[in-house]
Amino acid sequence: MPRSPAASRGRATRNDVAKLAGVSPAVVSYVVNGTKKVGAATEERVRDAVAKLGYRANPSARALRLGSTEMLGMVMPTAMNPYFAQLAHEVEVAAAKRGYMVLTFTSDSSVVAERDQLEQLAGRLVDGVFLCSTVSEPDLRSLDLAGIPIVLLNNSVTLPTRDSVGVDLLHGAHLAVEHLAEHGYTDIGMVAGVGDVGGDQQDARETGWLESLERLGLTPGAIVRGTFTPDGGYEAMRRLIRSRSVPRALFVGSDQMARGVLRAAHEAGLRVPEDVAVVSFDGSLDAAYSWPTLTSVAQPLSEMAEAAVDALVGPPHERLHLVVDAHLVLGRSCGC
Amino acid sequence: MPRSPAASRGRATRNDVAKLAGVSPAVVSYVVNGTKKVGAATEERVRDAVAKLGYRANPSARALRLGSTEMLGMVMPTAMNPYFAQLAHEVEVAAAKRGYMVLTFTSDSSVVAERDQLEQLAGRLVDGVFLCSTVSEPDLRSLDLAGIPIVLLNNSVTLPTRDSVGVDLLHGAHLAVEHLAEHGYTDIGMVAGVGDVGGDQQDARETGWLESLERLGLTPGAIVRGTFTPDGGYEAMRRLIRSRSVPRALFVGSDQMARGVLRAAHEAGLRVPEDVAVVSFDGSLDAAYSWPTLTSVAQPLSEMAEAAVDALVGPPHERLHLVVDAHLVLGRSCGC
DNA sequence: TTGAAAGCGCTAACAA
């Protein structure tokens, strides 16, 4: 046999510790994992040896023996959007608390890439996967085949047979519209995002916008749609401006879209909020860094991350369909 | 013994494949890994069995045997900055090409978090680590102890004993300043970023700015400094405006800082580029999404990522100190 | 309280 790779790298193994401490390898495991009581003196000797050699259990050997890699996977459309970057970070933090690490993939909003990456994760035998899917019916076969649990994260459209965590989009939209109404605006339009191309489902923020207006007895203002990107918001806003029907106030589907909306408004000489007030969605750093700063419906990301991690590595549970409440974060774009 | 975790999860092992194909387990490995020639008929039987059972080698067992986890680690200050988000994505892609996956951590620019995360990665026995450090002399002891190779990525200050990949900041600064000079501006100031608090090293972009002005025979315009964040840029620009010495043109240390600079300019009623022209650094999405769009010195991220991955998992090599060239990406902020 | 030993699934040297 060649020398062990670990040894050749200079990493101490459990046997090295056992020898130094003058105990059997089993005892080292007992001490390190705290699985069994050992004599105080013995424990001390083992701990000394561990410290002296800088021993750390080999994770591959552990994983092989335990059937758990203590790793989780995450697939999201992009990290260029600070909303997802922040969500991923919160997941990373929540997972670390429980001793798990996260393998992260960005699919660039490609369904094919998403499927491939899920398959990669299945191949790595991660203990669970967080999926922020690009589509409403993701292809989860490779994970199912490997028996790997999944949480659909950032998930508006709930699948009955899957765990999911998402924000209450309807309620969030209500918050936005009601706030604009409180400012006294009666002409409240929307720049709505369109989700995946296949689905003809109307975005729930749009539904919420309509509901809220109805409840307030207001006539819906103009609505335009675009992709959930700055460009999408930009193009949509330009159309609105060209049509000369810019409402007094706008609810925008995401902070990223709002960046484009602001840009189009600036270019057209429209002042925000003096000429058109804006409230957007997500409460990401994009909102804080925009000019003017955006009033935005913020999602409780760390709460969502905690719940998602718990669903994967916590105690057994019922089917999870968590719908968390958003809250308004005030900026200057609404006129506050 | 309890049933094997893999088996209990319904995952086929190499033995299952061997049995179904009527060969020895070794032959399965030969076929799957292509390490040894086998008879055509045998190979076919094995491939059939593999396909039928959906067999994939257990990565933990492989790692244990081979001494390689086929995983890499990456630690960066934040993914909220699209520059790092994009860099991480390019690393992910380059690593995937070679069959490696990447465990990513964001340190929130905390030195302590950075050290802890490097230690976590060492504990996981990743095959190599990319580090975008917050400080110029990162604590690499845990990685060194484990014999894990490191590439300092996005690294301006080269450490002689470490592999590093970074952009030529001096040259990049020259590009920016020369472009502003070509526009006919003679009063060219700077909003410079300050790196880690400990180091009193002047940022190389600042040095490059000075060099370039000298070469052009121009007197340096006003300079202000701030952290490499939108807020840092905002505060710095406000100081500049308050001092009533805003130069005709500004070189800004990063796109993120430039966001803050633009905001301060807008608030003060300064038009960009009519009153003050701006060229920034990084060429990230922040530049494309700003208003006006930023002319920026762009870094060749995928080239950097490829080189960094190669250094970790490619063939043996000399000490790598790659310094790549940036190039100018034109927006509207310079007056073009 | 401690130790011996089986075996997780795999690779590769060696034998047939």
Next chain:
DNA sequence: TTGTTAGCGCTTTCAA
């Protein structure tokens, strides 16, 4: 060309 086998380092049952 194919099979046998010795571990990789670890956890845990079972026996002492």
